[in-house]
């Protein structure tokens with residue numbers, strides 16, 4: 335992706351866009367986009383630059399990237415309970431990873447804007463009617479009678495993203511990330527006694543580590559005044575695991591932050607949220623001539639999906655011009671040459687081949703990138719290549735297959751002298767009204783069966799790991815076997 339000079343946010347309009355949405359009233363769309371263009375940015379260039387910097391640490395094996403959240407957010411699920419459950423799961427997951435790897439974790443949520451969905455088919459059959467498929471809450475409604483694309487939904491997406499992000503920021507600033515009360519890790523759902531013993535030893539180690547950090551924090555005379563009484567957010571009052579090594583990097587990354595991301599699918603909206611600013615650097619006073627760049631201010635991180643990354647298509651054209659760090663989904667159909675052509679900006683390659691295909695595709699792709707000399711971050715998405723339809727007709731994924739792709743991915747990177755820099759997961763901490771987790775993926779330590787899938791199947795698109803299954807992934811990744819392959823280090827505290 336080169337030749338930034340001849341790029342403007344509208345350049346994509348001369349190219350063909352896959353997965354386009356046909357609006358019946360284009361004048362209405364234009365009016366909505368004018369309004370979006372006038373609304374304030376959701377994220378700032380400073381935050382985007384900060385993420386760029388932190389991703390260079392991931393590239394240098396000094397941090398690990400966790401990219402996770404919903405397949406599709408919905409407007410209806412934008413509630414206090416759901417947002418805190420999602421944030422809680424991301425923080426719990428990253429805490430286990432930090433403890434297991436002794437590596438800081440850069441957290442990027444699929445949240446506060448992850449509404450639009452690319453679909454395999456443009457229509458679906460409902461009864462004897464052929465209707466437009468649901469494309470996400472920012473396009474049309476899930477109800478079969480509400481499938482006509484409505485531009486007002488773009489505005490609604492902006493405001494739901496804003497509300498979500500505002501609540502995330504307030505929760506983090508108010509100490510929600512406090513490590514003293516991680517959510518229920520009772521492990522009562524774990525069926526296998528040996529797995530339970532393994533998990534219990536990890537959570538005890540973690541509890542000891544937290545006690546230790548508390549002691550260190552107090553002994554060193556750190557800030558003990560509460561935030562409400564004017565104190566700062568110190569080591570103990572935020573999602574900030576204080577480990578001794580390498581202290582500086584940890585402090586810098588673990589600061590109270592969750593970056594937000596979504597798939598950049600609806601280019602009309604992405605264009606309207608793209609603004610030009612000088613590259614900020616708060617340590618340098620601004621001078622005339624500071625270079626200006628285009629920032630997409632709707633999210634810190636955006637990715638191009640596997641269905642929209644055509645080399646000569648509109649999405650790649652749009653993405654090549656923005657300063658945000660970007661992800662590109664890499665599935666079995668992309669060639670090594672195409673990957674290398676896409677590498678000229680800060681790129682995270684999110685591989686999603688499927689457990690049965692990764693063996694033949696990943697190694698050639700890694701070698702081609704190595705030969706090109708471009709630094710990239712490799713992230714494993716073990717979800718999207720492993721979707722299947724259960725006997726009852728529900729889309730699902732098997733926990734075992736997810737772990738199998740992740741394990742193969744680690745092994746193949748090791749064999750190629752490369753490194754897996756992160757994982758990309760579809761998971762949710764969402765609970766139903768009685769407090770039970772969703773039932774969308776099979777297996778895991780709770781051994782969820784096909785018959786149980788229908789109990790609490792709540793996703794709007796793809797099946798997500800529930801709270802317990804997500805912690806299973808985190809605990810498994812935190813074991814010696816997986817983490818030694820991740821390049822993590824065990825350092826006694």
Ligand SMILES: O=C[C@H](O)[C@H](O)COP(=O)(O)O
Pocket residue numbers: 405451452453454455718795796
């Ligand atoms: O999240 C990814 C895609 O949007 C999703 O897998 C497509 O699902 P579909 O095959 O049901 O259209």
Ligand SMILES: C=C(OP(=O)(O)O)C(=O)O
Pocket residue numbers: 405452597638639640641663686718
């Ligand atoms: C659409 C998605 O994935 P992919 O493009 O890899 O199918 C997604 O991550 O939700």
Ligand SMILES: [Mn+2]
Pocket residue numbers: 405406718760795796
């Ligand atoms: Mn998905």
